Amino acid sequence: MVAVVARRSRLLLIRRSDQVxxxxxxxxxxxxxxxxxxxxxxxxxxxxxxxxxxxxxxxxVWESCTEWGVHLSWWQSRLADDAPIVPNAAEVSHIGWYTIPEILGLSDLLSSNRQFLQKVLAGDIQLDLEP
Ligand SMILES: Nc1nc2c([nH]c(=O)n2[C@@H]2O[C@H](COP(=O)(O)OP(=O)(O)OP(=O)(O)O)[C@@H](O)[C@H]2O)c(=O)[nH]1
Structure with missing residues (x-):
């Protein structure tokens, strides 16, 4: 399961910890x-x-299969505006809100996420970026 959380044209992104x-x-x-x-x-x-x-x-909003055979369901999800985010350090080393071009500029992006965002930009996946 993948949660796609948007706010003011930015998406909530995590950086995976060293332990996963x-x-x-x-x-x-x-x-x-x-x-x-x-x-x-x-x-x-x-x-x-x-x-x-x-x-x-x-x-x-989308279903896919990774290059390594994992089935993924991509869910647009809503977060209360004032909800404090407290990353679990065992799983997540960093969180941030990024625009789609900023995310596509990251060399350490998972390939399935690059594919997802390219489809959003192409209009093949409908995402509400200002929920
Ligand atoms: N959480 C998450 N996983 C993703 C994304 N894109 C993507 O290909 N994956 C892949 O989905 C699979 C499951 O993700 P995960 O690693 O967070 O889940 P998990 O801890 O329950 O299982 P794990 O034992 O495979 O690590 C991994 O193979 C991961 O690489 C994404 O945007 N978010």
Whole structure:
């Protein structure tokens, strides 16, 4: 599950910690679905574990498969404006709000995220950037 959280034309991006797979890479918050969970429940749980925030999944905007065979569901999700973000250091080394061109300029971006953003720019994926 991948949570795409937008605010004033910026997207919430994390940098993966040194202790998880793909260490140091930039991507969106999220993680694997657990047995018995709906996709929405997994998004809510992952964001609580990773960033200490409660999000509301709004709409699945895309599905894909990574080059390494992981199925991904991309959920536009809403975060309360005043919600403080407290990254779980075991999983996340950094968080920030970036514009799409800024994200595409990062060399350490996961390839699936680059593909996602290129599709957003091309108009193939509808994302509300000012929710
Ligand atoms: N969280 C997250 N994962 C992503 C994104 N894009 C992407 O390809 N992935 C891939 O999705 C898979 C699961 O992500 P994760 O690493 O956060 O989840 P996890 O801790 O539950 O599982 P793990 O044991 O594979 O690390 C990884 O293979 C990761 O590389 C993204 O934007 N956010």
């Amino acid at each position: 797979s793909a260490p140091g890479k930039f991507c969106f918050p999220g993680g694997a679905i657990e047995e018995g969970e709906t996709e929405e429940e997994a998004v809510v749980r992952e964001l609580r574990e990773e960033l200490g925030v409660r999000v509301q999944p709004v709409r699945r």
